[in-house]
Amino acid sequence: MKDWVNCMVDFLLQHDLLRSAGRGPEQTALRYMGRNMSYRVLLEKSLLLSDAMIVLGIQPGETAALCLEKSPQAVIAMYAMLFSGGVYIPLDTAYSPVHRVLTIVEQSGTRFLLTTSSTLEKLWNGAEERHRQMLKGLHILVLEQDEARREGDDSACITMELEGVNHHRPQAGQSPRYLYRSRKEVVSDDVAYILYTSGSTGIPKGVMITHLNARTFIEWCHAYFKPEPQDIFASIAPFHFDLSVFDLFVPLSIGASLVILPTDVVQNPGRFTAAVKEEEINWVYSVPSLWTGVIKYARLAPGELTSLRKVLFAGEVFQPKYLRTAMELLPNASFYNLYGLIETNVCTCYEVSRAEAACEQPLPIGYACANTEVVALNEDGRIAIAGEEGELCVRGSIVMKGYYRNRALTAASFVEHPSFPETGIMLYRTGDIVRINNEGALVLIGRKDFLVKRSGFRIELPEIERVLHGMEEVAAAAVMDIRGKDGEVLLCTALVPKQQGRLTVLGVKQVVGTILPHYMIPDLVRIMDSLPMGSSEKVDRQQLKEMFRTML
Numbered sequence: 001m002k003d004w005v006n007c008m009v010d011f012l013l014q015h016d017l018l019r020s021a022g023r024g025p026e027q028t029a030l031r032y033m034g035r036n037m038s039y040r041v042l043l044e045k046s047l048l049l050s051d052a053m054i055v056l057g058i059q060p061g062e063t064a065a066l067c068l069e070k071s072p073q074a075v076i077a078m079y080a081m082l083f084s085g086g087v088y089i090p091l092d093t094a095y096s097p098v099h100r101v102l103t104i105v106e107q108s109g110t111r112f113l114l115t116t117s118s119t120l121e122k123l124w125n126g127a128e129e130r131h132r133q134m135l136k137g138l139h140i141l142v143l144e145q146d147e148a149r150r151e152g153d154d155s156a157c158i159t160m161e162l163e164g165v166n167h168h169r170p171q172a173g174q175s176p177r178y179l180y181r182s183r184k185e186v187v188s189d190d191v192a193y194i195l196y197t198s199g200s201t202g203i204p205k206g207v208m209i210t211h212l213n214a215r216t217f218i219e220w221c222h223a224y225f226k227p228e229p230q231d232i233f234a235s236i237a238p239f240h241f242d243l244s245v246f247d248l249f250v251p252l253s254i255g256a257s258l259v260i261l262p263t264d265v266v267q268n269p270g271r272f273t274a275a276v277k278e279e280e281i282n283w284v285y286s287v288p289s290l291w292t293g294v295i296k297y298a299r300l301a302p303g304e305l306t307s308l309r310k311v312l313f314a315g316e317v318f319q320p321k322y323l324r325t326a327m328e329l330l331p332n333a334s335f336y337n338l339y340g341l342i343e344t345n346v347c348t349c350y351e352v353s354r355a356e357a358a359c360e361q362p363l364p365i366g367y368a369c370a371n372t373e374v375v376a377l378n379e380d381g382r383i384a385i386a387g388e389e390g391e392l393c394v395r396g397s398i399v400m401k402g403y404y405r406n407r408a409l410t411a412a413s414f415v416e417h418p419s420f421p422e423t424g425i426m427l428y429r430t431g432d433i434v435r436i437n438n439e440g441a442l443v444l445i446g447r448k449d450f451l452v453k454r455s456g457f458r459i460e461l462p463e464i465e466r467v468l469h470g471m472e473e474v475a476a477a478a479v480m481d482i483r484g485k486d487g488e489v490l491l492c493t494a495l496v497p498k499q500q501g502r503l504t505v506l507g508v509k510q511v512v513g514t515i516l517p518h519y520m521i522p523d524l525v526r527i528m529d530s531l532p533m534g535s536s537e538k539v540d541r542q543q544l545k546e547m548f549r550t551m552l
Contacts, residue, residue: 011187011188011211011212011215012082012185012186012188012192012211012215013082013192013211013214013215013249014046014079014082014083016218016249016252016253017039017042017043017046017079017252017253018043019253020039020252020253020254020255021039021040021042021043023255024039024229024255025038025039025040025043026038026039026040027039027229027255027257028257029041029042029252029257029258030042030072030075030257030258030259030260031257031258031259031260031279032071032072032259032260032262033262037072039255042072042075042076042079042252043079044175044176045076046076046079046080046083047080047083047176047178047180048080048170048174048175048176049076049077049080049141049143049170050079050080050081050083050084050176050179050180051174051176051177051178051179051180052080052141052168052170052171053080053081053084053086053112053141054084054179054180054183055179056112056139056141056168057111057139058081058084058085058086058111058112059085059086060084060085060086060183060184060186060190061085061086061087061186061190061191062086062087062110062111062112063086063087063088063089063108063109063110063111063112063194064081064086064087064088064089064110064111064112064113064114065088065089065091065104065105065108065110065112065113065114066078066081066088066089066090066091066114066115066239067091067093067101067105067113067114067115067119067120067123068090068091068093068114068115068116068119068143068239069093069094069116069119070093070094070235070238070239070260070262070263071260071262072260073116073143073144073145074090074239075239075248075260077114077143078090078193078239078248081193082192083180084180085180085183085184085185085186086112087191087192087193087194087208088192088193088194089104089108089110089193089194089195089196089206090193090195090239090240091104091105091196091240092238092240092517093119094238094263095238095457095517095518095519096516096517097126097513097514097515097516097517098122098123098126098127099126099127099128099131099514099515100204100515100516100517101123102123102127102131102134102135103131103203103204104196104204104206105134105138106131106134107203107204107206107405108194108196108206108404108405109405110138111137111138111139112138112139112140112141113135113138113139113140113141114140114141114143115140115141115142115143116142116143116144116145117142117145118145120140120142120165120167123135124165135165136164136165136166137166138166139166139168140165140166140167140168141167141168141169141170142167142168142169143169143170186211187211188210188211188212188215189210189211189212189401190210190211191208191209191210191401192209192210192211192213192214193209193214194206194207194208194209194404195207195209195240195241195242195342196240197342197458198451198457198458198459198460198463198520199460199463205403205404205406205409206403206404206405206406207342207343207400207403207404208400208401208402208403208404209245209342209345209400209401210400210401212397213345213397213398213399213400213401214245214249214345216345216369216370216371216372216396216397216398217245217246217345217346217369217398218245218249218250218253219370220346220369220370220371220398221246221250222250222253222254223370224349224369224370225310225312225336227250227251227254227256227283228254228256229254229255229256230256231251231256231257231282231283232256232257232258232259232279232280232281232282232283232307233247233250233251233256233257233258233259233281233282233283233285234247234258234259234261234275234276234279234281234283234284234285235247235248235258235259235260235261236261236266236284236285236286236290237285237286237287237456238263241456241457242340242341242342242345243285243286243287243314243315243456245345246285246312246346247285251283259275259279259281261275266290269293269294269296269297269298270297270298270299272290272293272294272298273294273298273300273304273305276305276307276308277304277305277307280307281307281308282307282308282309282310283308283309283310283312284308284310284311284312285312285313285314285338286312286313286456287313287314287315287316287455287456288313288315288316288317288318288319288322288323289316289455289456289488291311291313291318291322291326292319292322292486292488294326294329295322295325295326295329300329301329302328302329302331303329303330303331303332304329305329305330305333306332308330308332308333309332309333309334310333310334310336311326311330311333311334311335311336312335312336312338313335313336313337313338314337314338314339314340314346314456315453315455315456315457316453316454316455316456316489317362317363317444317487318337318363319486319487320357320359320360320363322486322487323335323352323357323363324357324358327352327354327357334351335351335352335357336349336350336351336352337349337350337351337352337363337364337365337366338365339365339366339442339444341430341432341458342400342458343399343400343413343428343430344394344398344399344400344428344430345398345399346369346398347368347369347372347374347394347396347398347399348365348366348367348368348369348372348374348442349365349366349367349369350363350364350365350366350367350441351366362443362444363443364437364439364441364442364443365434365441365442365443365444366441366442367440367441367442368396369398371396371397371398372394372395372396372397372398372399373394373395373396374392374393374394374442375390375392375393375427376388376389376390376391376392376393376434376435376436376442377390377391377393377415377418377427378390381415381418382418383418383419384435384436385436386436386437386438386440387435387436387437387438388435388436389433389434389435389445390433390434391429391430391431391432391433391434391448392430392432392433392434392442393415393427393428393429393430394427394428394430395417395425395426395427395428399428400428413428413429414426414427414428414429415427415429431447431448431449431451432444432445432446432447432448433445433446433447433448450462452481452489452491453489454481454489454491454519455489455519457517457519457520459491459519459520461479461480461481461491462479463516463520464479464491464493464512464516464520464522465477465478465479467511467512467515467516468493468495468508468511468512471503471508471511472498473497473498473499473502473503473507474495474496474497474498474503475496475497475498476495476496476530476531477493477494477495477496478493478494478531478539478541478544479491479492479493479522480492480541480544480545480548482545482548482549484552485552490523490524490548491520491521491522491523491524492522492523492524492525492526492544492545492548493508493522493524493525493526494526494528494531494544494547495508495525495526495527495528496527496528496529496530496531497527503527504527505525505527508522508525509521509522509525524548524551526547526548526551531544532544
């Protein structure tokens, strides 16, 4: 009985790393800026940092914020938190201003922050007084800069002398003490990480993802896509973004290699395609706008990226003309349309045929993933039939545990399953309207509310409006989205000033950019005498959209 109880069963995310390191310790786990890290080294460094976190006092189930660049150091920190039994909160260092980053740290209530000296200095210098007081109350573990970034970077040698900041440095050169073995292990229903996303109240929402949630998605990926240990994956998405869950855990759970592409490489189509060729990458999972940029600017020849076999995309609509071109440029690759919110992981998938890409019909988001039920509820709350529209609702082990520290929002986001009344079986309401086509596949129609996706990032339009209404010079504001000439999402803002001449387009964009991530800065701004009103005395957003379309 004792041997059975202690046998290795992969219920937790860190179990996969243990297994991969045991099978191929010297195989390349991570590759970053020309340097390789083996599974043995990744595991050792993760365990060392886990020991440091346990010594620092983190308890099972407790959170720690990770404010680290997209790099091997961030991957090590994630696994260290998992081994310690803690919950990691990855923060955005590339897109979000300091105020938003520290607001998330504040809202999370965490006691711990993992970062580098240069990032800590950036946070301190950009923080307002209340956030500086918050930083003084945290246990801050200052990690070394990644070797690839440290060369020629004096910021890695900064000696932190921030008054009152309680920062620590893990001791280098030790062997793991395996302290995690002495504490009670978490179970698969415990939270592994929390991803923050835009919230309609103006405060970002923390989405709690359990080990079971993540592993349901990972195991489905193994069964459906059939990746192999010799495959090479590209890490495209920022680590605070839900697409990165695939990048991080699918390859590392089977002993494959992950090439971490820095943000500046991903954002440059020429450098991105050069990296795919040089690293012989087989798998890319991204938002469609990555390939739109490649098509427009990379001057790629058909068949040039010979290593690429799987192209997965999600987060926004892949415009038909660009999808067709991408498939022509990548004749050896299979294309898959994945759908899901942060709250549901990926819950549907559809393999796109070249014949379908040649049509102008909307691309289906497909069929439910394993151990997942997806239904469309019509306006009467009943399950929609083929040809009928309804709100997409999801249940299964892939759906989040809830919103962190927000039980009311969690309760409001679920609805009773109409097929199982009074049983406690609930469905998560996505807010997306879908239609079931004749083949039984789901086709996405649009949003039920004011939530839009832009380059894969989820944006609550009311959050931008709240920032604008917070400006002293603004009397009224309305934010909406339209499609640009290439099908891209454009954010449009109509403003009424309190006094003429005190409000400028540049000033508006600068204010939004200091509070919200850059992808939430409006593309088009129009200063008006008044906002058009409809018969219901509400802002006529449709009229405003037409006005902005004439500006293109």
